[in-house]
Amino acid sequence: MTDPGRVGLRANLVQFSLLVGVNALVGGMVGIERSILPLLAERDFHIAARAAALSFLIAFGLSKAAANYLGGRLSDRLGRKRVLVAGWLAALPVPLMLIWAPSWSWVLFAKVWLGASQGLAWSMTVVMKIDLDGPERRGLAMGLNEFAGYGAVALLAWTTAQVASSHGLRPYPFLIGVAIAFGGLAMSMFFIRETLPLARQEDTGQAAAQRPSKSSCAPPMRTRAFRPPLRRDSSTTSTTRWLGACFLSCLRQRARI
Numbered sequence: 001m002t003d004p005g006r007v008g009l010r011a012n013l014v015q016f017s018l019l020v021g022v023n024a025l026v027g028g029m030v031g032i033e034r035s036i037l038p039l040l041a042e043r044d045f046h047i048a049a050r051a052a053a054l055s056f057l058i059a060f061g062l063s064k065a066a067a068n069y070l071g072g073r074l075s076d077r078l079g080r081k082r083v084l085v086a087g088w089l090a091a092l093p094v095p096l097m098l099i100w101a102p103s104w105s106w107v108l109f110a111k112v113w114l115g116a117s118q119g120l121a122w123s124m125t126v127v128m129k130i131d132l133d134g135p136e137r138r139g140l141a142m143g144l145n146e147f148a149g150y151g152a153v154a155l156l157a158w159t160t161a162q163v164a165s166s167h168g169l170r171p172y173p174f175l176i177g178v179a180i181a182f183g184g185l186a187m188s189m190f191f192i193r194e195t196l197p198l199a200r201q202e203d204t205g206q207a208a209a210q211r212p213s214k215s216s217c218a219p220p221m222r223t224r225a226f227r228p229p230l231r232r233d234s235s236t237t238s239t240t241r242w243l244g245a246c247f248l249s250c251l252r253q254r255a256r257i
Contacts, residue, residue, distance in 0.1 A: 007134035007198055016132050016141075018191055020148045022084070023125040025184040027149035029091055030118060031156030032177045033098065037107065040169050045104045052104070059108045060115040067119025072127075080128045081194045087121030088185035095177030099170055121184070122149060131195035134202065156180075 009016060041052030067087075075083045090113050097110040129141035160173040167173075 005198060007132065007202065009133055009137060009140070012132040015193060015195075016129060016144075018187065019125050019129050019132075020144055022184055022187050022192065023122065023145050024148040024152040025180050025187070026087075026118065026121045026125065027152035028156040028180050029094065029114065029177055029184075031153040032095070032160050032173060032180075033111075033114070034153065034157040035161040036164055036169055036173050037098075039164070040098075040107070041104065043169065045107075047104055055104075056108060056111040059111040060118075063112045063115030064119040067116040068123050071120045071123045075124060075127060075196070079194050079196045080124050080131070081188065081192055083120050084124040084128070084188045084192065085185065087117045087119070087124065088181065088188050090120065091117035091181045092185065095174040095181065098177075099174045121188075125149075128192070128195045131198045131202075134198075 005011065037056060038049045038052060041047040042049055045052075071083050071087070094110050094114045094117065097106055097113070101107050101110065126142060126145050129145055130138050133141045156176070160176060163173045163176070
């Protein structure tokens with residue numbers, strides 16, 4: 001059986017940094033469409049921005065919620081890395097569908113795939129960082145993950161807006177998404193290692209710490225309390241002797257009578 005390795009930020013700094021980068025790419029996929037899709041809905045499909053925002057938020061939210069649940073269940077059975085790779089595979093067709101979308105239904109279908117990708121990939125980057133850091137620095141892992149992800153959302157939203165203002169809404173802004181999807185998939189497949197053995201090692205250590213030892217299971221030894229010897233009072237002894245002498249004298253007198 002291979003050694004799962006040590007838990008801690010210093011021991012896993014390279015892997016932790018790679019996961020931060022992967023999550024930044026996951027956030028970048030969301031940032032690309034944030035500034036482009038509302039304009040695309042109005043100009044190409046003649047849909048009001050509010051109606052468009054509501055429709056793709058519902059599609060994205062429902063898909064992401066289901067993927068979060070399935071990703072958490074499958075990660076304990078299949079492994080974190082496989083779920084992460086599946087998330088990036090789900091992201092591959094998203095920018096291509098947005099480039100060639102002939103109707104708004106294609107855009108909504110692309111949002112469903114993007115929500116599934118986010119639910120699987122984003123969740124796994126959080127879980128894998130927690131596996132690497134252990135129980136003592138879970139807050140740090142979560143904070144860095146959210147910082148990298150939402151920072152990339154803002155950065156890519158601004159970048160694609162600049163590209164769209166210069167080269168149009170399609171296809172150039174979404175070509176950035178193609179590069180991000182393939183880059184994230186390559187990093188997840190070839191550079192990220194599985195962290196599930198670290199989580200199982202932690203669970204085994206906690207179970208061993210909570211298991212009672214043999215000495216604690218042994219019944220307690222019964223000890224007799226120390227009782228000091230009873231002391232006879234001299235006055236009580238003399239009184240008893242006097243009463244006994246009186247009783248004997250009475251019996252002798254009756255015998256004479």
